[in-house]
Amino acid sequence: MEILVCIKGVPDLEENEIEIKSDGTDIVRDDLVYSINEWDNYAVEEAISITEDKGGSVTVVTVESDEEKADEVLRREMAMGSQQGILVTDAAYGKGIASVLKAVSEKGSYDLILTGAQADGGEAQVGGMLAAMLDRPYASLVNMIEVIDDGKLKIGREIEGGDQEVSEIDLPCVLSIQTGINEPRYVSLRGIRKVSSVEIPEYRASDLGLSADEIGIDASKVKRVDYFVPDLGEGAEMIEGSMEEKVNKVIELLKSKGGMS
Amino acid sequence: MTQLFAYIPHKNGAADECALELLTAAAQIDATAQVTGIVVGSGTDLDAVCNEVAGSFNEIWKIDDVKFAYPNAEIIRKALIEVLPADAVFITHHNSFGMDLSPGLSILVDSPLVADVIEMEVDGNTLKTVRQELFGQVYSHVNCDISSGAIVNIRPGAFIPKENAAAGGNVVDKTVNTDVDVKRRYIETVTPDSGGVDITKADILVSVGRGIEDEDNIEMAKELAEALGAELSCSRPIVDAKWLEQARQVGTSGKTVKPKVYLAMGISGAFQHLGGIKGGFIIAINKNPKAPIFQVADVGIVGDILEFIPELTEKVQ
Ligand SMILES: Cc1cc2nc3c(=O)[nH]c(=O)nc-3n(C[C@H](O)[C@H](O)[C@H](O)COP(=O)(O)OP(=O)(O)OC[C@H]3O[C@@H](n4cnc5c(N)ncnc54)[C@H](O)[C@@H]3O)c2cc1C
Numbered sequence: 001m002e003i004l005v006c007i008k009g010v011p012d013l014e015e016n017e018i019e020i021k022s023d024g025t026d027i028v029r030d031d032l033v034y035s036i037n038e039w040d041n042y043a044v045e046e047a048i049s050i051t052e053d054k055g056g057s058v059t060v061v062t063v064e065s066d067e068e069k070a071d072e073v074l075r076r077e078m079a080m081g082s083q084q085g086i087l088v089t090d091a092a093y094g095k096g097i098a099s100v101l102k103a104v105s106e107k108g109s110y111d112l113i114l115t116g117a118q119a120d121g122g123e124a125q126v127g128g129m130l131a132a133m134l135d136r137p138y139a140s141l142v143n144m145i146e147v148i149d150d151g152k153l154k155i156g157r158e159i160e161g162g163d164q165e166v167s168e169i170d171l172p173c174v175l176s177i178q179t180g181i182n183e184p185r186y187v188s189l190r191g192i193r194k195v196s197s198v199e200i201p202e203y204r205a206s207d208l209g210l211s212a213d214e215i216g217i218d219a220s221k222v223k224r225v226d227y228f229v230p231d232l233g234e235g236a237e238m239i240e241g242s243m244e245e246k247v248n249k250v251i252e253l254l255k256s257k258g259g260m261s
Numbered sequence: 262m263t264q265l266f267a268y269i270p271h272k273n274g275a276a277d278e279c280a281l282e283l284l285t286a287a288a289q290i291d292a293t294a295q296v297t298g299i300v301v302g303s304g305t306d307l308d309a310v311c312n313e314v315a316g317s318f319n320e321i322w323k324i325d326d327v328k329f330a331y332p333n334a335e336i337i338r339k340a341l342i343e344v345l346p347a348d349a350v351f352i353t354h355h356n357s358f359g360m361d362l363s364p365g366l367s368i369l370v371d372s373p374l375v376a377d378v379i380e381m382e383v384d385g386n387t388l389k390t391v392r393q394e395l396f397g398q399v400y401s402h403v404n405c406d407i408s409s410g411a412i413v414n415i416r417p418g419a420f421i422p423k424e425n426a427a428a429g430g431n432v433v434d435k436t437v438n439t440d441v442d443v444k445r446r447y448i449e450t451v452t453p454d455s456g457g458v459d460i461t462k463a464d465i466l467v468s469v470g471r472g473i474e475d476e477d478n479i480e481m482a483k484e485l486a487e488a489l490g491a492e493l494s495c496s497r498p499i500v501d502a503k504w505l506e507q508a509r510q511v512g513t514s515g516k517t518v519k520p521k522v523y524l525a526m527g528i529s530g531a532f533q534h535l536g537g538i539k540g541g542f543i544i545a546i547n548k549n550p551k552a553p554i555f556q557v558a559d560v561g562i563v564g565d566i567l568e569f570i571p572e573l574t575e576k577v578q
Pocket residue numbers: 117118141396469470471472473474495496497498499510511512513514515516526527528529530531532533534537546547548549552564565566567
């Protein structure tokens with residue numbers, strides 16, 4: 001099975017404290033550490049394990065104007081066991097990202113296209129848009145994939161309360177992957193070194209028959225105006241003091257509010 | 262004039278509780294607008310839902326077909342394309358159904374999608390929304406041109422349900438013939454085995470998140486829970502990593518809990534996690550003073566849980 005996985009590098013929230021620029025136009029990106037979007041990492045693992053089992057190959061693609069960041073993310077996921085990487089170096093936004101991915105997917109012949117269920121923007125939209133553009137069936141929040149035959153998969157979707165909605169879906173299709181579907185393998189430094197010289201084809205929107213304008217922010221009807229810190233009222237009452245004071249305060253609250261004896 | 266449509270989710274012949282949140286959201290777009298509720302399903306269950314919500318919406322569009330007995334977004338999308346007018350503003354929830362339905366719908370009806378909206382208002386043809394990015398770490402204002410319609414996915418729980426709307430709408434049958442070539446076929450819904458764990462009854466929940474850092478540290482959280490006579494619960498990444506059973510997960514894709522005290526330790530406060538906490542006194546311990554959990558907690562402590570947990574356990578013992 002030929003599988004395309006769409007991935008993105010996102011600010012690593014364990015490594016960075018996020019600050020908003022004073023004019024609100026962006027977050028402070030100097031020295032920001034990026035890592036692979038968690039959901040995408042599960043998608044890549046799933047693709048690799050399917051091809052290990054059924055044959056075929058995995059291609060990872062990212063749409064990113066910052067080439068250095070893109071290269072790092074692609075190579076990390078290739079080190080997990082994806083055979084090919086593709087980089088599109090244009091600033092695409094919203095629906096524009098799906099348009100680019102559509103064009104990339106049409107350069108190859110993929111039975112299955114995976115995305116993460118969501119990334120740092122939280123829109124959870126790229127996979128579903130891509131499927132509609134390609135006129136392929138779609139399922140979001142997929143937490144189980146079983147290959148039935150060349151023509152179809154059995155899949156599970158995670159729904160509210162943690163229940164699993166099981167369906168059959170025809171290939172070719174697009175699926176967005178939910179965390180927990182598998183246990184992503186670790187990437188060793190040796191693994192990354194091994195793929196460090198693999199050539200990653202780079203495209204511009206124009207190479208794909210798209211204009212930078214039609215995928216960029218100006219073409220988007222949805223536009224971020226700014227980032228801001230809302231007036232959130234009081235928030236939590238913060239307990240200061242020594243460890244002992246804090247521990248005592250928590251115990252007091254557990255007794256008064258939690259009925260602990 | 263914008264036409265507002267709300268997709269009404271339902272199950273076993275009753276509208277979901279969150280259905281009336283859609284009316285509040287619609288009123289933020291246009292307080293005087295007529296809101297049409299769309300109810301898709303089949304048979305007597307569907308009629309029961311239509312009758313139940315008819316009083317709250319100006320009009321109910323009923324779409325009735327056996328193939329809608331289970332809400333499969335892949336087929337429902339096809340029906341919606343047939344019935345929605347070109348400039349419709351269509352509102353649904355940003356949940357497992359809305360995430361499945363809306364991105365594709367937005368492409369097929371050629372209307373922009375604004376997802377996971379927590380607040381909004383309209384200025385001319387511009388829908389001005391408030392969203393979050395980076396999992397609640399930052400807020401953003403996002404504008405959407407709705408002159409030719411829009412798809413709006415609202416965050417569950419972000420809009421207070423409009424309980425006593427008395428619109429007195431009629432039920433109109435809008436059943437259409439949709440393409441029968443269904444490429445995603447529903448089989449069954451499986452509820453995972455709880456393994457005898459029940460976190461929903463506990464007075465005190467000791468809840469750990471990714472801040473627990475390592476599987477070996479789960480033990481110290483267990484000891485604390487035991488010392489407190491509490492149950493151990495967790496956020497999703499702990500279940501994803503298989504460090505604890507799924508039955509211990511709190512959140513929209515886990516359990517809904519209402520303890521007396523909820524001790525959130527090393528949990529950032531993503532909305533899908535908070536969606537599972539329906540009450541109780543929240544004490545949050547987190548090393549990041551800006552963690553969103555501090556906005557909703559009653560009491561907060563900035564600190565390292567790996568130091569705090571053993572100290573607390575010892576003191577309690
Ligand atoms: C459709 C969908 C459904 C979902 N359903 C759920 C759900 O039901 N439940 C759920 O929980 N999530 C759910 N999620 C995931 C959710 O979006 C978040 O990713 C998740 O809740 C984050 O868990 P966390 O707070 O433990 O981890 P993180 O967001 O990584 O936060 C870890 C926190 O720990 C703090 N920390 C780190 N080390 C320490 C330390 N030593 N001491 C103190 N603090 C420390 C950090 O500052 C940070 O705030 C869902 C996501 C999707 C897309």
